[in-house]
Amino acid sequence: MAHLSGTDRSQMLLPPEVMDDYVGPDNPVRFIDGFIDGLDLQSSGFIRVEPNLTGRPGYDPADLLKLYLYGYLKRVRSSRRLEAETHRNIEVT
Template sequence: MDFVNGFNRGQLIMMDFEANVTASSWARVADWFVDALPMDSLGFNNVLNSEGRPPYRSSDMLKLFMYGYKKKLRSSYQLEEACRVNLEVIWLMNGLRPSARKIAYFRKNNSKAFKQAFRHFLLMLKEMDLIN
């Protein structure tokens, strides 16, 4: 008897992530919104390390949080897991996989900037007449 066969797990597969993220995906909304934000004036800390690995961009981390808040991924561990397994998040983060610790530190060190970004988001929605 014939069955539908999947792919060979040991085989290298080229994948188009763009095709796996729909046009109406929240990942695309978060990407568009954060790219439109004036990140420097909002107060996000882009501290360059004098040694060790370079930091993640504030815009990439904010995109991750915006996606996570919408999809009810609140903890740093849930966001870390999403960066490994969720195709939309992999697309949104351009394949970056920050650790839960990095995610938590970013949230802690930029709490005021987060508030400013979400205020900006609400103002944008009001300008578009999407909310009152």
């Protein structure tokens, strides 16, 4: 069973645009995305990198780390405010 993952940034939307077009090339989320994707989270000490075989799948630890770093850079420390950012701000999705 795999982790729950976020929306693919290259996925086509109903209009003929790609979500990736809404985020500028110099936006910090591009650095966060590339940096976290390059890390080996299991050797870094993350314990739930491999999903459990039973039960509902959890969120991917890489996605949660990306969201945490985004909140740190944007000075959003509350988990409720981070959740609101995921609904409001296209660069977080």
